[in-house]
Amino acid sequence: MSKSTSILFFARKTTKLKNGESPIFVRITIDGQRLDISLKRSIDSKHWDSKKGKCKGNTLKAKENNRYIQHMNEKILKLINDLEIQEELSCKNLKACLNQEKDEHSIIGIFKKHNERCEKRIGIDMAEGTVERYRTCLKHTQDFIKMQYHLHDLPLGKINHQFICDFEHYFRTERKCSTNTTFKYLKNFKKITNLALANEWMRTDPFAKIKFKMEKVDKEYLDDEELNKLMNKKFEIRRLEVIKDLYIFCCFTGLAFSDVKSLNQEHIVTGIDGNSWIKSKRQKTKIEFEVPLFDIPKAILAKYKNDPVCQIQQKLLPVPSNQKMNAYLKEIADLCGINKNLSTHSARHTFATTVTLGNNLNIKAISKMMGHTNTRMTENYARAGEKLISNEMNKIQGVYQYG
Template identity: 30%
Template sequence: MKQELKVLYYLKKKQCGKDGLSPVMGRIHIGKSMSQFSLKINADACLWDTKSGRMTGKSRMALDVNRAIERINLVIHTRYKELRETSPAVDAHDLKNASQGIASTQATVLDSFRTMNDNIAGRVGKDYSRAAYEQYLLSYRALEGFIREKLNRSDLPFRTLAYSHIEDYCNYLRVDRKFSTGTGSIYLTYFRKVVRNAVNEGILPRDPFHGFEAQREEVVHKTLTKGELERFMSDEPRVRQQKKTKDVFLFGVFTGLSYIDMKNLTYDEIHTMEDGSRWIISKRQKTGVGYRVRLLDIPLAIIEKYRGQQPGGKVLDVPGKMTVHSGLNAIAKRCGINKALGIHVSRHTFASLITLSEGVPVETVSRMLGHEHIKTTQRYAELSLDKIREDMHRLSKRIEGRFTLIEGNL
């Protein structure tokens, strides 16, 4: 049911001054809510028309007072229209605050999200990467779409944000937008950050996310087996871009570098040690965490292949990510690799097949990958069946003859 707005103007005659003037007051009614306020102007009670809420006559005072009332009245009705666009339920107290420029109670989700994103934009290249900032922008657009399509609003005031909105947004991401659980979780995390900021600033008295648990699914990281890697390495692409794609992928397989870190790798980040070994020592663009990895024969050969060909001291000629993915899957198809390949598969393969499966401690792998937490490395690194078979074979050799089965215990 539509709540009608009524605004009444009257004189507070009990506070009549020595000059015979009384303060002009206003009273806002919306449904059953009511809020009073002072217009901070005075009027002559003898010329005041109670019914119209205005002064009578054409004296200078009457014209000035009536113009001031009309101006305030226009502001109130304009603010009311704006609030109705974002919330179907507007009370008189909120409208008074909005009309008087008190914004804290009218803070909205999308406006706060934009402010947060603007702040992050200024930190790109410092403690945020461009890719991370773009994820925030995509998250904002998804939330904006939900509010517009499902709530039929242009924004959502924090005071109306409820637990049900969070559940509905989660369902919107999975069903309407068909996002994966992982992508949906990232977008919910950014939304939660906006809400947490509002709680910290005193805009929200409590966290609407309290008690909410997003659906999680076990992430299975793709990695190449030893046989698949051998087939991939033996392929000889005829297309120039696929040749570059193959080199970039193999560089990642034997160094563990991410796509963006390979793209930005410069000769200044390659160091020669006293023993003649060569290492990449740098910081990950995504997290700023330092990493160091020794260059093996294959990545060294790839470096020499492209030496001096790139501007700005760059080491590799890295195609665009979509070009890389397209090339990888063309190679995979020729090699009989029946799995979709992305550039990140090279990093997973380094963690599982090249390092952990060869007995490199997980702590060392974590340092080479530039992970902040070792749990991240453990999720990346999935031991191959070959490694499990080798470990069990060594175990069987070590314990052979040390245990005797007593038949009577069967």
């Protein structure tokens, strides 16, 4: 470098913070001009190595401080080099560049603000489950940045194609996620980068050359035999009996977890046929759906009419958290000898495949009951089972003659 420069990290031992520690500074000297900048970090002065300009020891705080010192040293060296190339190197210009970088938008900062806004929209135009996915994705993003970069946040300039590739690798290896789960998290993350692009906080799209290709997965559902086995099983343990009833209710109404959890008396109306119906809007999409209530779901509603949990919450059924319900369903499946990975969502698939399509109900009626905008969406849930195929093939039995 043509100009005389030096970088010194030091703990200001003459100053004590409220925690009794000394603040850490960096002193940059350019041709005799001096610039002291606080790193917003501190350390017990006896744990500071003045010769090496870093913290002593292997404590977590010492390691984090030293990583940040190294990060700042690299950043300052780069800025000094860039300013010297532009022939604008001075303490004043360096300070302006550092302040500009400090004011840069960061990925975690934007993610947090996005989630805070989503929290306020729960029940308005966003479902709790959607917001929960963003919360989880934020946590994974923070964990990844800490593991990969040893930092708590990154400026948007660091979110590039390589970051996305490394993030995908993290989900597949560290988190042991499937292809579809990995892509779902990355799509959540893409919402944040798209927000940054729309506000012109980012120059290039880190997802520009990345394509998501979801794998087709056969969703679990119960066939007639398994459904009857579950309905006829009696549990002495109340929590299992409750979860069994909730699951069966969903199997015969097609309601998703968030919809059955929010179900209250206002959603039960009298239909044009004079019978009771469930009429509401999907929590997830706000699309209207309507399902006639016949004997089985009616009996389940009557069973829990005076349940104390229902009365306190002003709901029709005592629905626990999705995590608890899924955990208990695995226990129920084992006790019933059902070798399938049951979840709250598999009940919706059972309604579409076994209860309705398997009994020759019209696909348009099924679509309306499930709150789908078109039958193509319904076809993702309702698959042709053996019973349906058999019924259809029997229609041509005897039509043709051989010999």
